[in-house]
Amino acid sequence: MKALKYLAIIILPITIYISFISIGWLTFLPLIVFFGFVPLLEFLFQPDKKNLTKEEERIEKKNKLYTYILYITLPIQIGFLWLFFHVIQEVSLTTSEIIGRVFSMGLMCGVLGINVGHELGHRNNRFDELIGEILLLTSLNTHFLPYHNGGHHFNVATPKDAATARKNEPIYFFYFRSHFSSYLQAWKIENKRLQTDGKNWFHHQNKMIIYTICNILLLGSIYYFFGTFVLFAFIGAAIFGIIQLETVNYIEHYGLLRNKNEHGRYERVKQVHSWNSDHIIGKVLLFNLSRHSDHHYNGSKHYQLLKTLPKSPQMPTGYPGMMILALIPPLWFNLMNKKLQKI
Secondary structure: OHHHHHHHHHHHHHHHHHHHHOOHHHHHHHHHHHHHHHHHHHOOOOOOOOOOOHHHHHHHHOOOHHHHHHHOHHHHHHHHHHHHHHHOOOOOOOHHHHHHHHHHHHHHHHHHHHHHHHHHHOOOOHHHHHHHHHHHHOOOOOOHHHHHHHHHHHHOOOOOOOOOOOOOOOHHHHHHHHHHHHHHHHHHHHHHHHHHOOOOOOOOOOHHHHHHHHHHHHHHHHHHHHOHHHHHHHHHHHHHHHHHHHHHHHHHHOOOOOOEOOOOOEOOOOHHHOOEOOOHHHHHHOOOOOOHHHHHHOOOOOHHHOOOOOOOOEOOOOHHHHHHHHOOHHHHHHHHHHHHHOO
């Protein structure tokens, strides 16, 4: 029964479907719900700091329903993309309504395409990883997996990590630094992996080459079957999904740094190197992503098993609210820099 709460994510496709069949302000309904109502509701509920007992963890670890819930996001994501390609072409749509539908699809790209793709991309079996790759492809962010698994988890909370926001770094600068640096580093990570195996970088096992071909095929197919306008609408939705990812990256590690030891090596990743939130609505809708310190302790741990850790720095509200706050740098710096001083 514990797994069923994560079916709350069905609210997302319901609101997006309403956006797709409606006009006027209802085309923005998903944004209103997830970045308006959810942050307000989070203030009405106490954070849930309860962890599973060892016995509960043993049981829930074997519960396949948690994984099946992730699996069903793939047909939902693909089905809604197909629907999006059609509804965005309605000739009577105003510019505002087009933007509303693009942002709605972009919200799904961020929450299902990238967030669920991230969770499955950490699994140690090829089937789950493949579904994660397909989900990330639908958001044009396939380079995320090589960099995230092979770079971010090693270099988090250090200047080497593209996805760690520096103290007083405005989020709008961070977007460009994080996204493009992580893309370049993904190539370097794959090239180094192949060199270690005695292979040339231009090899069919280079994931970045495969991902690049898949991205080109996807974009080319959309252009061929639906035309230029739909292609750019999809790119706009994917960009909005990527912006959500980078906003989450920004709030997860803002200003946190690991110390170096006497040998010049960084200390191991600790509880204090990720910002956490136990606010229940955002936690459920994002599959426990906000219990981020435990995720960095063990990247392969399934989302339902993640714990709240007592020494982890805590956000004052859930991810949706913190994402909005991050978009206003003076308010963000005023709040979060004070919290950094207490760590």
